[in-house]
Amino acid sequence: MFRRSEQDKRPQVQIFVDGVAVAARQGDTVSAALLASGVDARRSTAVSGAPRLPYCMMGVCFDCLVTIDGVGNRQGCLVPVAEGMQVEIQKGKREIGK
Amino acid sequence: MSGEYDVAVVGGGLLGSAIAWGLGRLGKKVAVLDEGDITKRASRANFALVWVQSKGLGMPAYTVWTVQASQAWGRLASELKQQTGLDVALQQNGGFHLTLGEDEFGQRAELVKRMHNQVGAADYKMEMLSASEVKRSLPLIGPEVSGGSYCPLDGHVNSLRTFRAFHTGFKAFGIDYFPERPVSAIGKSGGEFRLTTPEGELRAAKIVLAAGNANQTLAPMVGLYAPMGPTRGQVVVTERTVPFLPHPLTTIRQTDEGTVMIGDSKEDELDDRTLKPSISGVMADRAQRMFPHLSRLNVIRSWSGIRVMPQDGFPIYDQSETHPGAFLACCHSGVTLASNHAFEIARMVAQGALEPELVGAFSASRFGGAGAANNSGY
Amino acid sequence: MTVAPKREDYDVVVIGAGPAGLAAASTSADAGLSTLLLDENVGPGGQVFRAISSTPVTDRNQLGADYWVGADLVQSLRASNAEVIQRATVWSLDRNLEIAVSIGGASAFVKAKRVILATGALERPFPIPGWTLPGVMTAGAAQTMLKSSALVPDGRTVIAGQGPLLWLLAAQILRLGGRIDRILDTTERGNYFAALPHAFAFLTSPYFTKGLSMMREVKAKVQVVSGVTELAASGDGQLASVSYVAGGKRETIPADLLLLHQGVVPNVNLAMAAGVEHRWDDLQLCWSPVLDASGMSSVTGIAIAGDGAGIGGANAAVVRGRIAARAAVEALAPAAAAKLAPMAALRTELAKAERGRVFLDTLFRPSPQFRIPSGDTIVCRCEEVTAKDVLESVAIGATGPNQLKAYRRTGMGPCQGRLCGLTVTELMAQARGKTPQEIGYYRLRAPVKPITLAELAAVPKTEDDVKAVVRG
Numbered sequence: 001m002f003r004r005s006e007q008d009k010r011p012q013v014q015i016f017v018d019g020v021a022v023a024a025r026q027g028d029t030v031s032a033a034l035l036a037s038g039v040d041a042r043r044s045t046a047v048s049g050a051p052r053l054p055y056c057m058m059g060v061c062f063d064c065l066v067t068i069d070g071v072g073n074r075q076g077c078l079v080p081v082a083e084g085m086q087v088e089i090q091k092g093k094r095e096i097g098k
Numbered sequence: 099m100s101g102e103y104d105v106a107v108v109g110g111g112l113l114g115s116a117i118a119w120g121l122g123r124l125g126k127k128v129a130v131l132d133e134g135d136i137t138k139r140a141s142r143a144n145f146a147l148v149w150v151q152s153k154g155l156g157m158p159a160y161t162v163w164t165v166q167a168s169q170a171w172g173r174l175a176s177e178l179k180q181q182t183g184l185d186v187a188l189q190q191n192g193g194f195h196l197t198l199g200e201d202e203f204g205q206r207a208e209l210v211k212r213m214h215n216q217v218g219a220a221d222y223k224m225e226m227l228s229a230s231e232v233k234r235s236l237p238l239i240g241p242e243v244s245g246g247s248y249c250p251l252d253g254h255v256n257s258l259r260t261f262r263a264f265h266t267g268f269k270a271f272g273i274d275y276f277p278e279r280p281v282s283a284i285g286k287s288g289g290e291f292r293l294t295t296p297e298g299e300l301r302a303a304k305i306v307l308a309a310g311n312a313n314q315t316l317a318p319m320v321g322l323y324a325p326m327g328p329t330r331g332q333v334v335v336t337e338r339t340v341p342f343l344p345h346p347l348t349t350i351r352q353t354d355e356g357t358v359m360i361g362d363s364k365e366d367e368l369d370d371r372t373l374k375p376s377i378s379g380v381m382a383d384r385a386q387r388m389f390p391h392l393s394r395l396n397v398i399r400s401w402s403g404i405r406v407m408p409q410d411g412f413p414i415y416d417q418s419e420t421h422p423g424a425f426l427a428c429c430h431s432g433v434t435l436a437s438n439h440a441f442e443i444a445r446m447v448a449q450g451a452l453e454p455e456l457v458g459a460f461s462a463s464r465f466g467g468a469g470a471a472n473n474s475g476y
Numbered sequence: 477m478t479v480a481p482k483r484e485d486y487d488v489v490v491i492g493a494g495p496a497g498l499a500a501a502s503t504s505a506d507a508g509l510s511t512l513l514l515d516e517n518v519g520p521g522g523q524v525f526r527a528i529s530s531t532p533v534t535d536r537n538q539l540g541a542d543y544w545v546g547a548d549l550v551q552s553l554r555a556s557n558a559e560v561i562q563r564a565t566v567w568s569l570d571r572n573l574e575i576a577v578s579i580g581g582a583s584a585f586v587k588a589k590r591v592i593l594a595t596g597a598l599e600r601p602f603p604i605p606g607w608t609l610p611g612v613m614t615a616g617a618a619q620t621m622l623k624s625s626a627l628v629p630d631g632r633t634v635i636a637g638q639g640p641l642l643w644l645l646a647a648q649i650l651r652l653g654g655r656i657d658r659i660l661d662t663t664e665r666g667n668y669f670a671a672l673p674h675a676f677a678f679l680t681s682p683y684f685t686k687g688l689s690m691m692r693e694v695k696a697k698v699q700v701v702s703g704v705t706e707l708a709a710s711g712d713g714q715l716a717s718v719s720y721v722a723g724g725k726r727e728t729i730p731a732d733l734l735l736l737h738q739g740v741v742p743n744v745n746l747a748m749a750a751g752v753e754h755r756w757d758d759l760q761l762c763w764s765p766v767l768d769a770s771g772m773s774s775v776t777g778i779a780i781a782g783d784g785a786g787i788g789g790a791n792a793a794v795v796r797g798r799i800a801a802r803a804a805v806e807a808l809a810p811a812a813a814a815k816l817a818p819m820a821a822l823r824t825e826l827a828k829a830e831r832g833r834v835f836l837d838t839l840f841r842p843s844p845q846f847r848i849p850s851g852d853t854i855v856c857r858c859e860e861v862t863a864k865d866v867l868e869s870v871a872i873g874a875t876g877p878n879q880l881k882a883y884r885r886t887g888m889g890p891c892q893g894r895l896c897g898l899t900v901t902e903l904m905a906q907a908r909g910k911t912p913q914e915i916g917y918y919r920l921r922a923p924v925k926p927i928t929l930a931e932l933a934a935v936p937k938t939e940d941d942v943k944a945v946v947r948g
Contacts (some may be wrong), residue, residue, distance in 0.1 A: 001611065001629065001631050001733050002621060002627040002628065002630055002733075003627070003628060003630040003654075004625070004626060004627060005532070005533065005626035005627070005628055005652045005653065005654075006653075007532065007533065007534055007535065007626060007652075008532040008533075008625070008626040009532065009534075010532050013801075024874070025532070025625065027527075027530050027624065028516075028531070028624075028625050028627065029624070029625075029827055032620075032621050032624065032625045032627060033625075034628070035621065036621075036627050037663065039494060042610045042714070043602040044715070044861065046337070046356060046857060047338070047355075047858075047860045047889075048340040050608065050860065050861050051609075051610050051713045051714070052608060052610060053610035053611065053613070054613065054617065055608075055612070055613055055614060055617065055895075056598065056599065056614050056616065056617050056895075057613070057614075057616070057617035057618075057620040057621060058523055058616060058617070058620055058774060059516060059517075059925075060598050060743070060891060060894045060895065061845065061857065061891055061894070061895050062858060062889070062891045063608075063857065065890075071394060072394075072891070073337055073396055073890075073926075076228065076515065077620075078517070078563075080518050089793075092340075093338045093339055093340045093356050094337060094338070094339050094340070094395075095339065095340050096238075096339045096340065096342040096391045096392065096395065097391040098394070107690050110873070119788070132873070134875050134876065134914075135874075135875045135876025135877065135878045135879050135916055136876070136878060136916065136919065141882065142878070142879075142881070142882040145848050170928075202946070226761060258882050258883070261882055261883070262872075262882070262883045262884075265873050265883070266870045266872055268872065268873075269872065275872070275873045277873050277875045277879075277925065278875055324826070334929075334932065337926065349937070355885075358647045360929075362945070363944040363945050364944055364947060365944050366944075371751065371919065371921075372570065372571070372751070373921055373922065374922070374937060374941070375568055375576055375922060375935050376930070376935050376937045376938065376941045377937075377944050377945060378932055379932055379933055379934070379935030379936075379937050379941070380937050380941050380942050380944070380945040380946075381945055382929045382930075382932040382933035382935075383934075383937075384945065384946070385929060385933075386930060391931050392929050393930035394928055394929070394930065395929050396890070396926035396927065396928055396929075397923055397926060397927055397928070397929055397932050398889070398890045398891065398892070398923075398926045399888060399921070399923075400921055400922065400923065401921055402605035402921075433770065463777075
């Protein structure tokens, strides 16, 4: 859906999406990294289970919700990636304690 | 807004709607006069418990009335489902009040004992449970929970969906719902009541005042009395999470949608547009001490609402001696008592007189003109 | 690294580091007022100058000169004494000018003598069939990725809607080598005539030549379909095609990405939760705060600058930020105001920056069918409530958005109505034959952004607070 422009010379950062290594760039938000990676990053909603991807990328729509380092329902579009970050695609309602 | 009605119900909240729905169910021609979008509505600010335990200390009749309501709720839920297709998610598998620390446990045990010893009160089957006993039903409680009281009659419901079900049911019963029609004056002439609204006058053979705290102003227009003592309550609510809480608590419940509601406060401040974050903070702190897993959930909304609260905390059901056909209903616990309002109060209004053996204790005559202390347990 | 505010009290707290906030904070700090700037993003810039200090897009021509103006604003801010905290989410602001802000998972509380809200705008909801499908995004979302991560659309890409940002985005995507298959212009033909009387002001505004050359640049490379009157996205769990009607003819084209845009509207949540009075703006079709000439709102001490004060664009936002800051300086340190630009000069500058706005607002007024959906089209994305559901609620007595919430949970999800509020107001207004002003808006309260229960639990409390909750 998206690809990186060749002029992007930022250092690589490795994150893990559902355990699989994904290359991101320093300064990417989690959502941008997911959309750039080509992995199926569709979450499913807590209401009907419908599939969703980020819509606004500016912190207002909450369609980018994702589990980051074990904490559910984070806004992926507001959180920058960090080396070794563990990202999980959420399916349905968040689990309590996660 | 022409035509004559058997009954005009003033107030379209949960209480007025339940009575109106119950009257419609009996084939009466009913009008409901309600206010607009922004008004103080306990119907959309409540905690949605169908609750028995700890209610009625100081008025045994209220314990009997509460148990009756709790027992009739199943019938209400199924009739609403049948009529509207809406499942109001009634769950009545017992509820808890948890205590933090030994002091709170002792105070609660004392309350349970006083309730139990009250002469003429219904048997709530309330019992105090130790922390380890609580843990059997609620495995996720935290180490600070010292125990709590349990009542098998307690439960909860989706109160917003109940509200919607009543309003959906109005159509099938031929009930006319008129929003944005606050009543400013009530007179009686030619054997019928005339209610003044911004959209003109509405006439009805009988009226039921079910306008919450506004009953205080309306009641004297027809020779009735409704001394109120409203308070503000705050609630915070989390995002949806997978089911983790099998029973409702006095201050925490998980809705059928998955959100967790955390209550509540009792404040003198009566501005429902604002709230006090520090009070929400106390509620949040206690909730996460009761269930440490909750701490990571996101709070996505909070609200404050104004309790409809008669001055002594107990319901007022009354009929006018000077204006026969004028009835008054106001109470806290409009969710719990919805079944009684739909079935019992509606039936009595339809027949034209309240039955003293059922609701005589709730007449405003008990105030003797002066306010009493609030013993309601809220 | 996360840093809490250094003080508990400030003369001025500015919320939002977009054009208005950047200008306001540096003006206020330069005049010697203790100034705190809180911003939710990783870096300053807001949306229009997004990633201004970190963008990997190094060729300055690609993002355009208007973008790089932001670098000067950031430089002025850095040169000032303003304290700046990024990734700081304000979740509560009240009438006492007490602010709760979440920083790195913990909340801090500060009090201000003046608050300048510069929370900007968000894109107007674009509720068409299928707009919740993965692969449908806002144009602003694509622009955010382009600016902050040099990401460009790669698959079959359709851009639909109208307004200046749409053409800017298209030009930027093309300059970075991205792919656009088709642009579907939804500008209503009648709007051209309606806008004509305002054309002179626009012709003399800076937007005119820039806008024209950008449209020419895009049209040379992409097929543009104008006069689009219907639009729908479809696919099974993922966008597969976009169908539209133009000139009475329906066409369906395969697509992997659909970018939607029909202008921006003020981001009102924090201001409304603070009790600021808003009115419906019939021209811009949104809620705008009621403000005086210095940007002061109905709540004493709270000013609003930038697009949150009503859409005016980046240039106007900068000037509004300076005006609001100057007003704060006049009130709190009158002697220091002398070295700032005079108010009269700022107002002249603002009038110049706002020139042509009425023309743009009239020309790019979105069509009713793209604002007011019907049938099974989703209105509330969070709670998945459709237009039909809303109309059914009106039929059983819902008079406004708050009764609708009770019936249907619209606006009760995590976005707190940001993506459905305008749609709900307009849909109910249409259904009830009322004006949007009569219908009203959701009642909003803190927290205006989610915070964890643990964070809320850590709020400082008094003995009275505890007594209000613990009562046997």
